[in-house]
Amino acid sequence: MAQDGSPKAVNHRRCSTRTKFTKDQLTVLIRAFNQEPYPSYNIRQKLALEMNLEGPIIQTWFQNQRAKHGFQRRPEPEDLAASQAQDQPVKSPRRWRPHTIYTSSRLHTLNTALKNDPYPGVDSREQLAKEVGVPEPRVHVWFQNRRSKFFVQRKKEADEPSEQEQDG
DNA sequence: TTGCTAACCTAATCACCTC
DNA sequence: GAGGTGATTAGGTTAGCAA
Numbered sequence: 001m002a003q004d005g006s007p008k009a010v011n012h013r014r015c016s017t018r019t020k021f022t023k024d025q026l027t028v029l030i031r032a033f034n035q036e037p038y039p040s041y042n043i044r045q046k047l048a049l050e051m052n053l054e055g056p057i058i059q060t061w062f063q064n065q066r067a068k069h070g071f072q073r074r075p076e077p078e079d080l081a082a083s084q085a086q087d088q089p090v091k092s093p094r095r096w097r098p099h100t101i102y103t104s105s106r107l108h109t110l111n112t113a114l115k116n117d118p119y120p121g122v123d124s125r126e127q128l129a130k131e132v133g134v135p136e137p138r139v140h141v142w143f144q145n146r147r148s149k150f151f152v153q154r155k156k157e158a159d160e161p162s163e164q165e166q167d168g
Numbered sequence: 169t170t171g172c173t174a175a176c177c178t179a180a181t182c183a184c185c186t187c
Numbered sequence: 188g189a190g191g192t193g194a195t196t197a198g199g200t201t202a203g204c205a206a
Contacts, residue, residue: 018174018203041194059195060175067198068173099184099193119177138193140176145193148179 021061025051029058033065041097056137102142106132110139114146 021029032039032047039047039062041055048055102110113120113128120128120143122136129136 020204021174038196057174061173063196064173064175066196071197096183096194102193122175141194142192144177147177149192151178 019053019057025053029061029065033062037062037066037069037071054137056140100134100138100142102132102134106134110142110146114143118143118147118150 028047028051032043036043039058044055044058044062047053048058051058109132110128113124117124120139125139125143126136129139132139
C-alpha cells in the first residue's frame with residue numbers, strides 16, 4: 001500500500017495530543033465494542049457525549065480495536081435486513097452521518113488551503129474549520145478525499161500519455 | 169529499549185445528490 | 188444511470204508513553 005505520497009513518504013505532522021483514556025472510559029468503550037464493533041454515527045455520538053470525548057476519537061478507537069481483533073469484513077446491515085424481513089419500507093439504515101454541504105465560498109477557502117498545504121496539521125485544520133464554519137473532522141475528511149482524488153487523477157494521467165507525448 | 173496503541177495515512181467502497 | 192463527492196472501512200505506518 002505504501003506508495004509515493006503515502007504515510008511512509010510524507011512528513012507526518014501528528015500535532016494533536018495523544019488521548020489517554022481513563023479506566024471508566026475504557027470500560028464503556030470495551031462494553032460497547034463487544035455489543036457492536038461497527039457502531040452507527042448516532043451510537044458514536046452518544047458514546048462521545050457519555051464519556052465527554054469527541055466523536056472522531058471514538059471512531060479511531062473502534063477502528064484500532066477492529067484491527068487489533070482481526071475484524072476483516074464489515075457485516076451486512078442488520079437493521080436493514082431486519083426491517084426488510086418485517087416488510088417495512090426503510091429507505092436508508094442511516095448508519096452514516098448526514099452529508100456536509102460545502103458552499104462555493106467554503107470550497108474556495110478549502111481549495112486554496114489544499115494548494116498551500118495538502119497535509120495540514122491539526123492546528124491548521126482547526127483554523128480552517130473555524131474559517132469555513134464546519135467541525136475539524138469534516139475538514140480532515142475533505143482533505144483525505146481531495147488527496148485521494150488527486151492521486152487517482154495522477155495515476156490516470158500516468159497511464160494515459162498526453163496528446164503532446166503521442167504527437168511527439 | 170520495547171511493546172502497546174492513539175493518530176494518521178491511502179485505497180477502496182458505500183451512500184447520497186445532481187444532472 | 189452516470190458522475191461527483193462526503194462518509195466509512197481495512198490495512199498499514201508513525202510516534203508517544205509506560206513498563
